[in-house]
Structures are given as C-alpha cells and as structure tokens.
Amino acid sequence: MSLGCHKTKQEFPSRITINAQYVGRERCKPCHENISAQYIGSDHDLAMDFATDATVLGDFNNASFNHLGVRSKFYKRNGRYFVFTEGDGGVFQEFVIAYTFGARPLQQYLVEFPDGRVQTLPLCWDARPKEQGGQRWFHIYGNERILPDDMLYWTKISQNWNYMCAECHSTNLKKNYDATTGRYNTTWSEIDVSCEACHGPGSSHVDWAESEARGEDTQRYTDMGLLIRLKDDHDEAVTWVYDKKLATYKPGTTQRRQKEIEMCARCHSRRGVISEEYVHGKPLLDTHYPHVLEENLYYPDGQIRGEVYEYGSFLQSRMYRSGIVCTDCHDAHSTRRRKEGNELCCSCHQAEKYDSREHHFHKPNSAGSHCVECHMPARTYMVVDQRRDHSFRVPRPDLSKKLGVPNTCNDCHTDKSPEWSLGYLQKWYGQTKKERHYGEIFWAARRGIPGTDVELIRLVEDKQLSPMVRATAISLLYTVPDKESAPALGKMLQDPDPLIRAALVTSLDILPRNDRLPFLLPVLQDPVRLVRTLAARSLAAVSSDFLTKAALWQREAVVREYEETQVLNADYPATLINLGNLYLERGDFDRAIASYKKAIEIEPAFIPAYINLADVYRLRNLDEEGRIILHNALEVAPESAPVHHALGLLMIRAGEYKGALHHLRKTTMLAPENVQYSYVYGIALNSLGMSEQAVSVLRRTLNRSPYDRDLLVSLATIHRDRGEPEKALQYAVRLTKNCPGNSSYQQLEQQLRALAAHQRDKPDGRN
Structure with missing residues (x-):
C-alpha cells in the first residue's frame, strides 16, 4: 500500500481534458472581450x-x-x-x-x-x-x-x-x-504570461464554446472543456461568515481553491523546477520544489529576507488558514489590487474597528494608519522594486529583541529601540500572553540549543499550523539530530500535504540507509513526483540484497525518474553535483567524475564541483590528481575556505603536516563562523602533539557555539588525555546536561568522575 496517497477531489482533480492544445489569446478574445481589455497592459502582459x-x-x-x-x-x-x-x-x-x-x-x-x-x-x-x-x-x-x-x-x-x-x-x-x-x-x-498560462491549454474549451453556440450536446465535455476550472461552483455560492468577536468576515469554508494558490505559486514562489510536464490542477510538487523558510531566504520568524516572492509568506498567514485565496485581493486579469489602500482590507475587516485611530493609534492618512505598513512590511529588491510580505503578521518588537529580526514599528521609527515600540504596543493593546513563536524555535534549532528537537516535533505534529511552518520544522531536525524522533516522523509520511511528506522524506536521512527502508519503500509509490523521487534518492545506495525483486524494480524505476528531474536542469552546475553524488553513492565513479567535470566546464567558478571531484579521486586512492584539482580551484578562488579545508585534509593524509596546518588555519580565518572548520583544525593540532593550541582553538569556537557536541566531546577527551580530568569533567557534565538520554556521554562523565576522584585521592594530586 502506498503511503501518503490521500487523493481528494480538491488535491488531485479528475478534470482531465484529452489532447488539449494551446491556441493563443486571440481565440479567447471574442468571448472574453472585457477580460482581454483588462489584461492589456497588465504585469502579465x-x-x-x-x-x-x-x-x-x-x-x-x-x-x-x-x-x-x-x-x-x-x-x-x-x-x-x-x-x-x-x-x-x-x-x-x-x-x-x-x-x-x-x-x-x-x-x-x-x-x-x-x-x-x-x-x-x-x-x-x-x-x-x-x-x-x-x-x-x-x-x-x-x-x-x-x-x-x-x-x-x-x-x-x-x-x-x-x-x-x-x-x-x-x-x-x-x-x-x-x-x-x-x-x-x-x-x-x-x-x-497569457490566458493559457493560468487556465491551461484552451483548444477543448474553444470546441465546447463553439459546440454550445451551435446548439450541440456538450455533455461529453468536463468543466466546459477546461483543464482547470479556477472558478469552482462552490466559490460562487461561498458564504462569508461574520465573526462578531473579531469584526471580520471569513469564508464559511477553508477548503477553497487550493489549486488556484498552487497554480499561482508556480511562479510566485522561490522554487526549483523538476519537470516541464506541468498539468494544470495537479499538485505543485509534481513539477516544482518549493523552498521552505530557509535561513538565507527568511528571517527566523518567517519574515521575507531574500527574494522569495509571495507563496512562502502567504502559507504562514492566518489568511491562508482561514480560506482566503489570491484572487480575493488581486484581480487575476489586470494584476492589480481589487481596491486601493485600507479599503481593500476593510472588505473583510470592519472599518469601524480596524480603520480607526482606536485600533492603529496613528493620525488618519499617516503611514501608520495604513494597514499594509504595519502588517505587510516591504523589502526592496533589484535596487528599486518594493515587495510586501504576505504573511500578514502582527508587529513583534519583542522578537526583534530576542532574534534580531525587523519589525514594522521600528521600520518607521528608526531612531527608537524595539523596547520603545514594545512599550507602546503594551500600552495600547495590553500585556498579552503569547505562545512561543515558531521563529524562536527555529532560531534555537539553528544554534543547536538542547531540547529544541522536542519543540520541533511539537510544531510538526500541530496540524493547525501552516504546512510551510511544519515543513520548515521538519527540515531543521538535522540541526539537533535525535534518531529517536525518526519513528515518530516516519508515521507522519501519510500526511495529506505533499510539502510535509517531501520534508519528512529528507529528514529521515538522519537514519542509516537500511533503517530508512521500512519508512520509505512505500513512499516510492507516492502520487506526487517530488515526494517519491526524494524517497528514491534516499534509498538509491541501499544494497539490492535488502530489497525484494519487486521493491528493487520499483526503486530503480523511481531513481531513473529522479535522474530525469536532475537532467532537466543539467545546464546548472549544482544539478550536476546532485547527479555526481548519486552516481558516487552507487559506486559509479566514472559517471560521478564526468558529472563533476561537466559542472566545472559549465561554470569554472563553481567551487563545490572541484571539491567533490577531488573527493572521488581520494576514494580511488588518487590523491595526487585530487591535489591538482584543488590547486586549480585555488587559482579560481584563492580565498575559498572549502578548498583550503579540502587541501588541508589531503595534506594530512600525505603526511605534509606543516602545510596542512597552514590551510586548515586559513579556513578558520576565512570562515570564522564555520564551527566544523575550527573543530577540524583543533583536532589536527591535537593529533600533531599541539594540545595546548588545540584547546585554545576549540574553546574559542565553543564560546560561539556553546552547545556543539563535537566541541564538547573533543575538549573533554583532550583534557582527559592531558591528565586533567577535572577540566575534562566540566565539558562532560555539559554534554550530559544537554543530551540527557545519550548513554555514551553518560559513560564518559562517569569515567571522568572516577578519574577526577582518583586524582584527588592522590597525596600530591597527581596520577
């Protein structure tokens, strides 16, 4: 039985028009003259x-x-x-x-x-x-x-x-x-961007219209010959319910035109393309790979940071959860807002309450009286292009203080502090008790703060939250790895939202390959391309000895499909890295090398290709060829920390310790924020008998990343080996406090307690 195959009429519509062809806007115009006039001069036009x-x-x-x-x-x-x-x-x-x-x-x-x-x-x-x-x-x-x-x-x-x-x-x-x-x-x-970009190929709809005009029977046509009908019958009769407490109108159902949102998201989202075989009305993830709330794209609380367009923001919003869709605010044909200023917001939010000084506490017609200025902060991209955040959030100066994120109060009052803004909000609206914002949990997870895994799982399991927030929580579980959480995640692979299923598949990479099998084998039959191909990628290197003949056939078929999703973008070097990594894991060194070399050929400045290519040579005991590749990379990017890191490791393997330390030290200077580089440099120093310098490097790094397990373990063991069990014990205690369920850390602490006690019992305090 396939996991995650919850087909509903809304998610996987059955409206299939056979052999529909693109006919062009001129065929649409005779019947839709008013709409055509609105379209001319629009952003889409x-x-x-x-x-x-x-x-x-x-x-x-x-x-x-x-x-x-x-x-x-x-x-x-x-x-x-x-x-x-x-x-x-x-x-x-x-x-x-x-x-x-x-x-x-x-x-x-x-x-x-x-x-x-x-x-x-x-x-x-x-x-x-x-x-x-x-x-x-x-x-x-x-x-x-x-x-x-x-x-x-x-x-x-x-x-x-x-x-x-x-x-x-x-x-x-x-x-x-x-x-x-x-x-x-x-x-x-x-x-x-013409009519059929949104409505799908229109030849069957034209046939339907012409047949109806001739008075012919049109029952053979589904939905008037449209591949996707964006104006559903239930939308025409949707009841807008007035919430007296909130003084706001809401749709009577939250299940409105999900396919419209996903159709808009095809372009209005930060995403990658995995197939050109787009079918209007099918799930977005069948052809596209949307980004979640990644650190370089969004602030920790989900506000827009990079150029991410609207989808990722909107999915976080209360509007989305209430059933609001894009065309409630935007006219799809003119691409303009349906109304201007506060009048648009007051279509649903009662003006007497919300468009009043008692609500916004600013002078009428001032910037602070405009709904969007407080609830849709703008960021400027491409030098002059202002775009608004579509998460419709309440200003949170308290999160600015905690997380360093912007807030709309201080976006205007730039000369004031977040504390000043927070004081006014509390004065106006009272001291409200707020649950811990998901942004605080994301921020903590990215810093490896202990206990965050439990909070992330809570977010994942909360189906009242946005799928974008839940998927981001899943993606962050790797930062606080806990294999005990994997079974709980695996059970959620039947979630009806493919965004959640895709994130869950990737999250199970924390498990050894063979342990993923029970969870991911059924997912190879998922109806959504992204979900099943990610599952195939995760299982690609599992030995055929662990698969039945049927499972092997299924795995290989979907691995080929995964390859197709990558080959589609073989003009981009990162995609060739994906292919090379796939081949490498499957033991096909020649194809891996060819992929990495092609990536370098396409874009000589793409440094990961050099590093991966050198790594293949390492696996084939051809480090000298790898050395040449890495020196080629340094000619292209002499200040690349990853290249210096790779070269330093190669030189350690070659016994060239002085040169290795030079390159490893340089990585810590070029990328001081990278904990792994400092950790490796510290371990290299210690292994070469320079434990004092190693401790100094590792302690400085620990000050920046106080919960890092590798740093704590290395400091504990180095001090232990130096005959300093009391100092070692301090780090072991921090480890067991941070990770109370880890038996190996508990054993290390017990060992160090015994050593410290033994040392204290010695008359001179020595071993």
Missing part, C-alpha cells in the same frame, strides 16, 4: 516582449551610464536597440537587445547568444516617474562590482534567462536544453 519602439522604455538615444569604471552606451540603429558594454572576459563589445523584460518599477533587457542562451543585462531602466527617482539607468547590483569571472556576472548561468527566469515570464515554455551540445532551443506558445 508586459512580463516579456520583443524589443520594439512600442515596448522599450529605456533611453537608447545615445545615452551612456558609468558603473564603477565600466562605461556603457545605449543606442538605436536601423530600428534595433543596442548596448555597448563589458562582455565575456571583460571585453567590451556591442550587443543586440532582443527582448524587454518587465515594465514596472524597472525594465530589464535580454541579449540572445548564438548557442540559444538568453542573458539578462545587469543594466536596467528605472521606469518610475522622475520625481520618484526614476527615468535613469542603474546597475542591478547597486554599488557592487561583479567581475567577469564571478558566477553572478551577467553572461554566466546565474543570469541566464532560459534557466532562471523564462518559465514565469512566458506561456507554455519549454527550455529544451541539450546537455550533449550545451545548446538551448527554448520555445513558448506566447511570449508573455
């Missing part, structure tokens, strides 16, 4: 276009722009648009502008190369009015100079339209990357 006089907003009238010594020129010739700027290798040359990209508040420009690559220029046009600082050229990285050998340089893969941007700016896009030739043949049905 302007998402991408050919560079023409009608679409280009920037100044190409022999304009010039200087950015940190790089002077670029913009001009027209024979009806075409050009830029003369720095290209590959820092060589200045002329480039043709092939496409415009977006329109407000900025417009980007795309350059097409002979191999089918389309690259995004870093030079953008600020389309805002002049009085707002616009109508100027600017560089997408502000005052940062991106050198030609940097992965972020505009001709590199990180600024490649085919891989990074294309799917969300055009309709029915197929990347069509040929890994053998390294060429793209990217295609689309329509250049921008």
